[in-house]
Amino acid sequence: MASSFNGSSVLFVISALLLFGATQVTPMDYLLPICKTVGGGSTFVGIQFCMDTFHSDSRTAHGATYQELAAIAVDLLTANATSTKAEIGGLLGGKTADAATVQCLRSCQTLYGGILQRQPGSAAAVKDGKFSEAISSLEKSAATAKECEDGFSKSHVPSPVMVENSNAFQLAKLAVALLRY
């Protein structure tokens, strides 16, 4: 009797330690079901992109609602679009680009200007719970990033901002998916 009591006590302590250890190692596991929900059936946003995006942001460390996650995605889109626009400016300032690439880059610079103009409105709409307004603005921005990328393929020149366009597109679509749930 005494030994079996000790046995289960030890088991209890061990499982408590394992459980504690497990939660310590993966404090942001709550994101996985959320990312599976918004990314699982989506052809636009992958589960991995969702996980990588929110793991990289310290604001998600202690739990966040769908609305808060959408706000973070919108913030990241602003940061991304800002750095992409600057990068495009840098590419235009360089001498290496051919005429067709330069023309595409100019159009992308304008397109990213449009994304950045919409962003404060999108952020405010998310914050105020005006989700349909935010969704329509974010859908425009996703389409805008795609338009930039499509410009290069139509001109048959490689896109120097393919990764950036893909990130902007996916961030906008991720925010939209979160707002729809």
Ligand SMILES: *[C@@H]1O[C@H](CO)[C@@H](O)[C@H](O)[C@H]1NC(C)=O
């Ligand atoms: C751009 O988006 C990616 C993908 O979500 C993110 O990891 C990165 O931190 C963002 N870049 C900036 C400059 O915010």
